[in-house]
Amino acid sequence: MLLRPSRPDIVDRAAGLTDGGTGLGLRTHRPEIVSGVEACRLSVLAPEDDLGLSRGFRAAVARRVALHSEHATLISEYPASEEPGLREVSHGGMPDDPRLAAVAAHVDMISREPARASRAALQALLDVGMSPAQIVALSELVAFVCFQVQVVEGLAAVNGAR
Amino acid sequence: MSALPVIRIKPLTWAPYLPPVEIAEASRTQLEAMKVTPSSTGVSPYVRTLAHDPESYVARTQLFNAILYAEGGLPRADRELAALAASLANGCQYCANVHARKHVRLSGSGRVVSALWAGRRDALTDRERAIVDFAEALAAMPARVTPKRVRALREAGLGDAELVDLVHAVAIFGWANRLMHPLGHSHSTARGEAA
Numbered sequence: 001m002l003l004r005p006s007r008p009d010i011v012d013r014a015a016g017l018t019d020g021g022t023g024l025g026l027r028t029h030r031p032e033i034v035s036g037v038e039a040c041r042l043s044v045l046a047p048e049d050d051l052g053l054s055r056g057f058r059a060a061v062a063r064r065v066a067l068h069s070e071h072a073t074l075i076s077e078y079p080a081s082e083e084p085g086l087r088e089v090s091h092g093g094m095p096d097d098p099r100l101a102a103v104a105a106h107v108d109m110i111s112r113e114p115a116r117a118s119r120a121a122l123q124a125l126l127d128v129g130m131s132p133a134q135i136v137a138l139s140e141l142v143a144f145v146c147f148q149v150q151v152v153e154g155l156a157a158v159n160g161a162r
Numbered sequence: 163m164s165a166l167p168v169i170r171i172k173p174l175t176w177a178p179y180l181p182p183v184e185i186a187e188a189s190r191t192q193l194e195a196m197k198v199t200p201s202s203t204g205v206s207p208y209v210r211t212l213a214h215d216p217e218s219y220v221a222r223t224q225l226f227n228a229i230l231y232a233e234g235g236l237p238r239a240d241r242e243l244a245a246l247a248a249s250l251a252n253g254c255q256y257c258a259n260v261h262a263r264k265h266v267r268l269s270g271s272g273r274v275v276s277a278l279w280a281g282r283r284d285a286l287t288d289r290e291r292a293i294v295d296f297a298e299a300l301a302a303m304p305a306r307v308t309p310k311r312v313r314a315l316r317e318a319g320l321g322d323a324e325l326v327d328l329v330h331a332v333a334i335f336g337w338a339n340r341l342m343h344p345l346g347h348s349h350s351t352a353r354g355e356a357a
């Protein structure tokens with residue numbers, strides 16, 4: 001998919017590249033990466049086939065991952081959910097629903113300590129009724145937001161230390 | 163400093179925890195994502211596992227290739243060093259193994275990999291150490307990147323374009339490592355197998 005990069009985008013805003021100066025020029029030598037990051041964002045947050053994971057669910061999970069970054073500007077790009085259950089997911093709390101609670105625990109572990117991942121952790125998701133396809137989609141979503149956090153933190157550091 | 167032990171990295175094999183997509187049962191979108199026809203064999207278990215979600219698989223693979231293989235900017239060997247350091251920080255043995263071997267191939271030397279495997283940062287050049295330190299700091303959640311880390315890279319000769327390439331190389335392994343390690347396990351292979 002070829003997207004025409006529309007800038008400033010989320011990464012530009014969250015990394016503070018829009019605050020005057022030459023920040024916005026940092027990524028111009030890599031237009032295929034700028035458009036590629038946006039295509040990835042859409043593929044995990046708003047896919048054509050959601051595999052049974054709604055956009056609301058995906059947005060709540062994405063915000064939960066972003067909370068771990070402690071990066072206020074990036075977090076502000078992910079609105080909190082008002083739906084029962086998803087509200088707790090999006091605010092970093094523990095939902096009562098066992099399926100959402102298993103998802104929340106998994107998301108926290110993968111975001112903060114991916115080295116701790118194990119077969120048992122995936123089994124916990126299968127046990128609450130998630131399909132292999134949904135587990136893969138959830139994994140891609142969580143890992144994408146971690147990627148986005150690092151791009152934002154990295155670009156902000158490069159832009160700040162010039 | 164004492165002599166650096168020479169460490170030879172043998173390839174690992176990866177196997178998924180989840181049942182991968184079977185080619186015979188794959189949807190058209192999944193087949194297209196895997197770029198295969200129903201008669202194709204030899205699509206790796208990793209690709210067939212990620213093909214459960216073909217949209218993110220295709221988008222991520224294109225981005226991954228753009229980050230690691232685009233011409234100009236940060237030298238390819240340095241991108242592999244960033245991939246290796248990030249994979250070690252994120253605890254993905256399989257990715258660390260693959261990118262250690264790529265670094266050896268691209269740099270023509272096993273010195274850097276031997277130094278990292280033996281915990282001998284003193285055997286790294288200032289430039290290599292600056293790249294590894296930055297990758298580790300950026301891979302942490304929350305990130306621990308400081309202006310000092312960026313200055314060390316600039317002092318080692320990296321300009322804006324190289325720094326941006328480095329950020330992307332570290333970050334894409336913050337993604338890839340969170341798939342490869344959580345979704346499967348790796349073990350040593352008796353004979354060499356292409357990664």
